Amino acid sequence: MTAPAPPPPGPLLGVWAHPDDETYLSGALMAVAAGLGARVVCLTATRGELGGPVPPGSPPGTTLGQLRVTELAEAxxxxxxxxxxLLGLPDGDCAGIPPxxxxxxxxEVIRAVSPAAVVTFxxxxxxxxxxxxxxxxWATAAFEQAAPAGARLLYAAATADRAAESRDVEEILGVRMNEGADAGEEDSPVVAEEVLAARLRxxxxxxERKISALRAHASQTAGALAALGPDRYAAWAAEEAFVDYRTPRPPG
Incomplete structure (x- = not known):
C-alpha cells in the first residue's frame, strides 16, 4: 500500500501590470505550484501596448498589444x-486611473479564486x-478587502547579492532593478535575506521551463537574450524572491 498523496497547495493568484512581469518575477513559482496541482491564476492589468515597436515579421495589421496578449497566453x-x-487597462496610465x-x-477575482497566496509588486x-x-x-487594497482568512500577500523582492550580480546586466540593457532607489534606501525592492518569505533559485x-516561457515573450525578451547570451540571461532571470507585505523590510 502507498500513502495517500498530500493535498495540493492552495490557489495562487498573481497580479501584474504587463505581459512578461509574471514570468520574470514568478514564473518558477507558478510552474511549481501548477505542477503540485494547485490552481494558478494570472491577472494582468494591461496589454503592454507601449512596450516598443511591433517586431518585424509579425502578421500585417497586428498591434503590439495583440501580440503581447498572445505571447502571454503562450508563456x-x-x-x-x-x-x-486581463483587465485591459491602458498601458502607461495605470497611475492616472482612479483606483x-x-x-x-x-x-472580485480574489473572492472568486480564494487564494492561499497573492503575489505582486x-x-x-x-x-x-x-x-x-x-x-x-491596487492589489494590496483588494487583498485587504477580499482575501480569505489565512491568505498571504507576497511582494516581489531581491536580495543584495542578486542586485550586485545584476549590475552588469543593467548596464548592458540600460535598465535598473530599482529606478530611483538604491540598495539601502527605503523605496527599494532590495531587502535583507533574513526577511524573505520565499526564495526560488x-x-x-x-x-529551462522558465526561460522557455520568457522566450515566448519574444517581443520583449529577444533583444535581451541576444545582448546577454543564453547562459548569462538565464542566470540573471532565474531567481525569484518574495517578502510578506506586513514584514518590515530592512534594506539589503
Missing part, C-alpha cells in the same frame, strides 16, 4: 497555468515603473 501555457484575467475601479475588479514597483507601483497599491528543468 502561461509553458508554465502550466490555465487561467488568466476604486481596478481595486473592485481585483477584489511591492510598493517600489520592483523597477519603479509607475504602472507597477499602481498595481501594487531554479536550476535544471525548472529553469
Amino acid at each position: 502561461l501555457d509553458v508554465l502550466g497555468v490555465r487561467e488568466q484575467v 476604486a475601479g481596478p481595486v473592485h475588479r481585483i477584489a 511591492g510598493p517600489d514597483g520592483f523597477t519603479g515603473h509607475p504602472d507597477h507601483r499602481a498595481v501594487s497599491a 531554479p536550476t535544471g528543468a525548472l529553469l
Whole structure:
C-alpha cells in the first residue's frame, strides 16, 4: 500500500501590470505550484501596448498589444497555468486611473479564486515603473478587502547579492532593478535575506521551463537574450524572491 498523496497547495493568484512581469518575477513559482496541482491564476492589468515597436515579421495589421496578449497566453501555457484575467487597462496610465475601479475588479477575482497566496509588486514597483507601483497599491487594497482568512500577500523582492550580480546586466540593457532607489534606501525592492518569505533559485528543468516561457515573450525578451547570451540571461532571470507585505523590510 502507498500513502495517500498530500493535498495540493492552495490557489495562487498573481497580479501584474504587463505581459512578461509574471514570468520574470514568478514564473518558477507558478510552474511549481501548477505542477503540485494547485490552481494558478494570472491577472494582468494591461496589454503592454507601449512596450516598443511591433517586431518585424509579425502578421500585417497586428498591434503590439495583440501580440503581447498572445505571447502571454503562450508563456502561461509553458508554465502550466490555465487561467488568466486581463483587465485591459491602458498601458502607461495605470497611475492616472482612479483606483476604486481596478481595486473592485481585483477584489472580485480574489473572492472568486480564494487564494492561499497573492503575489505582486511591492510598493517600489520592483523597477519603479509607475504602472507597477499602481498595481501594487491596487492589489494590496483588494487583498485587504477580499482575501480569505489565512491568505498571504507576497511582494516581489531581491536580495543584495542578486542586485550586485545584476549590475552588469543593467548596464548592458540600460535598465535598473530599482529606478530611483538604491540598495539601502527605503523605496527599494532590495531587502535583507533574513526577511524573505520565499526564495526560488531554479536550476535544471525548472529553469529551462522558465526561460522557455520568457522566450515566448519574444517581443520583449529577444533583444535581451541576444545582448546577454543564453547562459548569462538565464542566470540573471532565474531567481525569484518574495517578502510578506506586513514584514518590515530592512534594506539589503
